[in-house]
Amino acid sequence: MKDFFQKVNSYVKEAFGASKYLFDGITVTFDHLKRRPVTVQYPYEKLIPSERYRGRIHYEFDKCIACEVCVRVCPINLPVVDWVMNKETKKKELRNYSIDFGACIFCGNCVEYCPTNCLSMTEEYELATFDRHNLNFDNVALGRLPTNVTSDPTVKSLKELTYLPKGVMDPHDIPSSDPRVGKLPEEVLDWMKSSESKEEATVVK
Numbered sequence: 062m063k064d065f066f067q068k069v070n071s072y073v074k075e076a077f078g079a080s081k082y083l084f085d086g087i088t089v090t091f092d093h094l095k096r097r098p099v100t101v102q103y104p105y106e107k108l109i110p111s112e113r114y115r116g117r118i119h120y121e122f123d124k125c126i127a128c129e130v131c132v133r134v135c136p137i138n139l140p141v142v143d144w145v146m147n148k149e150t151k152k153k154e155l156r157n158y159s160i161d162f163g164a165c166i167f168c169g170n171c172v173e174y175c176p177t178n179c180l181s182m183t184e185e186y187e188l189a190t191f192d193r194h195n196l197n198f199d200n201v202a203l204g205r206l207p208t209n210v211t212s213d214p215t216v217k218s219l220k221e222l223t224y225l226p227k228g229v230m231d232p233h234d235i236p237s238s239d240p241r242v243g244k245l246p247e248e249v250l251d252w253m254k255s256s257e258s259k260e261e262a263t264v265v266k
């Protein structure tokens with residue numbers, strides 16, 4: 062009889078333990094029901110990179126003066142500036158310029174220090190290739206205009222995780238009723254302008 066009660070007791074304890082785990086799991090599920098999804102169905106959906114995203118570098122051959130400042134400030138001396146000295150004009154003649162994105166760490170130093178602003182960081186992040194040598198971009202490849210996820214009609218661009226209000230780091234923290242949530246950059250700009258003009262009107266009154 063004693064064995065029987067001990068078995069019943071352990072069975073009840075196990076049943077309570079199992080139902081507690083079940084309840085914990087359901088609580089987590091219900092907690093996530095309140096949140097916006099953060100999974101992106103790449104490549105059919107793509108996030109719009111943030112305003113200061115450091116993607117593939119764009120280069121303007123005509124503006125480059127072959128000063129090699131970009132090489133000196135690069136932590137790995139990566140840019141290759143191919144130039145020859147023209148003895149008649151006593152000026153450098155630029156032949157080629159290349160950056161190997163297989164080695165670049167996208168720190169932005171070269172862009173920051175270039176005296177003629179011929180380098181800029183774009184929002185292009187899709188550089189995957191089957192051959193790593195294809196990542197060595199010459200001046201023609203570097204001069205190609207960047208692709209933009211918002212202008213590709215085959216892709217649904219997602220904006221929830223990018224244009225958050227100032228100071229907000231976690232998209233789960235902001236209510237969906239916030240006027241900036243889910244807006245494209247130009248829509249955010251319009252909203253900011255209209256709210257600024259409203260504030261000015263209130264001050265004048």
Ligand code: SF4
Nearest residue numbers: 125126128129131175
């Ligand atoms: S710093 Fe700018 S101008 Fe000078 S070599 Fe590099 S890209 Fe050209």
Ligand code: SF4
Nearest residue numbers: 135165166168169171
């Ligand atoms: S982004 Fe940084 S690592 Fe890449 S080429 Fe420029 S300075 Fe070098």
